[in-house]
Amino acid sequence: MSNTEKIGANAPEFSKLLIIGAGMSGISTAAYYKRRYGDDDYVIYERQKKLGGTWWMNNYPGGATLLYSFSFYPKYDWSKFFASQPELLEYVNDTAVKLGITSRIRFSTDVEACEWIEEAKRWRVHLRRRRVDKPWALDEPTQEEDAQLEEADRWVHECLVLISCVGALREPKDCNIPGHGNFQGTLFHSARWDHRVDLRGKDVIVVGNGCSAAQIVPTITPITKSTTQFMRSAQWIIPRPSPPLFDDNTAFAKYRRYILCWIPGLNLSLRLWAFMVNEAVFLMFRKTKFGNYLRAAKEKELLEYMRAGCPEKYYDLVLPKYPLGCKRRVLNDGYLSNLHRDNMLLTNDPISHIEENAVVTASGKKYHADVIVMCDGYKPGLSAIPFRLTGKNGQTLEEHFEALGGVGAYKTCAFNGFPNFFVTCGPNSVTGHTSLLIASEVVTDLAMKVAKPVFKGQAEEVEVTRKAEMEYRKFIDDGHKQTVWQTNFCTSWYMDKHGRNTSLYPYSQTHMVLDCMFYSQKDWNIRYTPKALCRSRMVKIACLSILLGLAFQGMRQPKGYFGELWGRALRSLSSVSQILTQCASSVLSQGALFVRGLAGSRAN
Template sequence: MSSTTTPSVVVIGAGFGGIGVACVLRRAGFTDITILEKADGIGGVWRDNTYPGAACDVPSSLYSYSFAPNRTWPRRYSEQPDILAYLRRTAEAEGVLHQVRFGTEVTGAWFDEGDGVWHVDLAGGETVTADVLIPAVGQLSRPIVPDLPGAATFAGPAFHSARWDHDVDLTGKRIAVVGTGASAIQFVPRIQPSAAQVTVFQRSAPYVIPKPDRAYRPWHHRMFTAVPASQQLGRGATFGIGELLTTALTAWLPLGRLADLIFRLHLRVQVPDAELRARLMPGYRIGCKRLLFSNDWYPALTQPNVDVVTGRITEITPAGVRTEDGRVHEADVLVYGTGFTATDFLAPMAIRGLGGRDLNDEWADGARAHLGIAVPGFPNMFLVYGPNTNLGGNSIIAMMEGQFGYIRDLVRLVAARPRSYVDVKRTAADRFDTEMRDRLGRSVWVGCESWYREENGRVTTNWPGLVREYRRRTARVDAAEYAVVGPRLRQGA
């Protein structure tokens, strides 16, 4: 540590979480920051997901940092290139872009109790040392490709939506799409018009409601610039609607029935065919899986060159996809829209804390962290977008900004005592974990299988309440929940 005010910080990941926490730390006077990014550019999911139609399902006024408003969003719900450009501009304007080391993959980290520092191991063999370690790798960074029999035998191109192969021309091709999640409902309508055939393999139907999108006009941009409060008003209203949606999906059943009615009307209006509508009707309560927003998903599925297949996939053949009825659905290209390993937090990195304890062992039955940020026995390590901080109906940026401020205050505790380390008390972490298990055990998310849950049924991704509650609970650090261990204590004095 160079001084009592500038502990060294290593951030893992240069997405919205990593860039955001670095910005907040710099604004607080902590400038000894290194951001380790395994890719060749910043952006996280917005760098990786370049599939046709990739866009955010949260309005841009809210899916952006409160300290860096953008007055020139092209749409209410912006698409991937504009979101990535915003993050790049912000990182440069805030002075953190030059602190990113690209092409630097972290393989693991271990805490040196004697010196009170983290040693971060890189893929090339180098080790970086820091007083504070901030993993900000997100929950949606590692794509899932299902282990289907015969997948390697497929004769044509095959790729995951998060690794879109833009060298493959889909014009006039027969395309098999496995999955009907948030990515598929965006790219299928874009590839359908030029494809010869699109066969969508659906394991379970999603709930899809209208997306109130619109293009912004020049007068919008002039108004946002001349009267910033007008954009702030829209941001506040969007936040309030998001909180209301969360309440509808998790707590207030009459409001949830209204959301269900909106879905049913949307489906009825956009899909006239009763047989197809039946295939597109979810078999679980609304909110149990991620609620999706689209105006063109259902119309795309009604087109003559699109087929929705609900039969279980038994194998991939060189010619296409075989389903349980024995039929082979021939395809030239195979696209997986099968999501991410959301519950594998920090994998495949090996993280070791006090006494060499392995984080994998700590999380053997599911990841947990106090407020989604601190893990007992892993001092001076503070997570961004950690366990139980994902949302079902609002902006994750609003959640992460609560974490940024909380982590800033924890770093201040570290800075106040040279070579000290800050470790959350197990009693505090266990109390929080018990609360999460109890509240989530009564939530809508335990009613079906989804990427929110571990194999043992535990929900490790989602926050059970409103963003407002989380922001209140992270507004200040309760010093009684943490042990600040100084060098003399470590030496047994």
């Protein structure tokens, strides 16, 4: 790659910035770096064969999301208010191509480990080329494939700044149902959808009833012989919001894209409306008097909505008995009406085991199965950093978390002892009510501002202080105590094994934007280079000399002299600008001569 250095056959490659992951966060990070520094000295390593991250892997039928759009490259001509997975993926690819990012991505590459090299003030990243040739395979290589890796398939890349843009939901849970290995049909996870399988006329079992299942079930049921969905607990199902402009039944639906593109401010107004609606939802998650009132009113409204939408025989299964917000809400796009179909069955009878062609429940019932789709979520833990990360003094990130009492980060993106390292989907970065992309962008902007001295060659490292990280972790924990998530009757993947919420941000999205926008310099230890320190001291000395000179000159002038002087200056701002420019130029030139002279004297 043109801007990636490689010296010698066995020497590690080098770039200023290394980005892990080519999903939406990775593309956003590259775009922010290019825009802020006008530099292409970066590389993105992506483990899959194509970019897109979560929205490339989750390509199951019915996949859709609320209008995602980069702030720096907005899309105006969405076909629907909830964009489908193919349309969203096309937008991400188009963004990467138009901004010249695609050429900087290396696909089919796994990051095995990252270690901080104190002597060089760099990160050393150990990489492995993946050799998974199956077009549908997204999992880890087998031991046989791993053993076939040659020396050329493993290499090292060093960088000044390392940013992990790995998604928060990366690795799906393994199927641990007894007997699944004996199943003669096809079994796969919704996040690893096998598109070779034709579901038409098949008996399909869907395990789980979260967001993915709510999109998959109504999409596949019209073509299957039967769809049986196994669930554990009820979900709060809410209607999908849709502005009139996105209603396909309106007269101007076919002109939607032209209207959004050519009416000034309309697209921005729609986005602002969606943002404000979602921000208002957060008030219901607060354990305040007002929040409790809003939550109770919304729960009553949603229970009526769900009763009206689903068959009465499923009331006991579908209607939740826990507070709204404890778990991730499920958007309804035909799911409730799909429960009325004759070939659709919903049950909470626990699965006992799997046989060759059937699923057997705890009650002894057998359900014939040709295909089993697992929609039971993802592996717990900090999946945004799936590699071994070793910081200062040989301390790993796991050891860092253990020393501080659990998973956490400063402003969700930085850790003490791990300089020049940031994560865009770190602890508590997920929002329970709005788009994760907003959080990812504001965190990326913070990283770019904090790391500026390193990118400019003025500093060797930037590292958040231990005190700042501890205080911020406490700030997050205190915030969760005021939310419905942190209650005894709420159980979800948000919580870790110690009962701490390490996934969600306990404040509004607006709060997070402002929190990252305005940060304290005292929270960071910045180790400047000797050259930058010398330059800074020279500028300070020069400024102080100018002030002392002006003060001494003023004492020698008659009374009222400075009043007249400043009056003239205010009447001619351009003259003041020219004077300051000349003074700065003179100071810098004299300083340069001083340094050269000092260097010459040392040489002699």
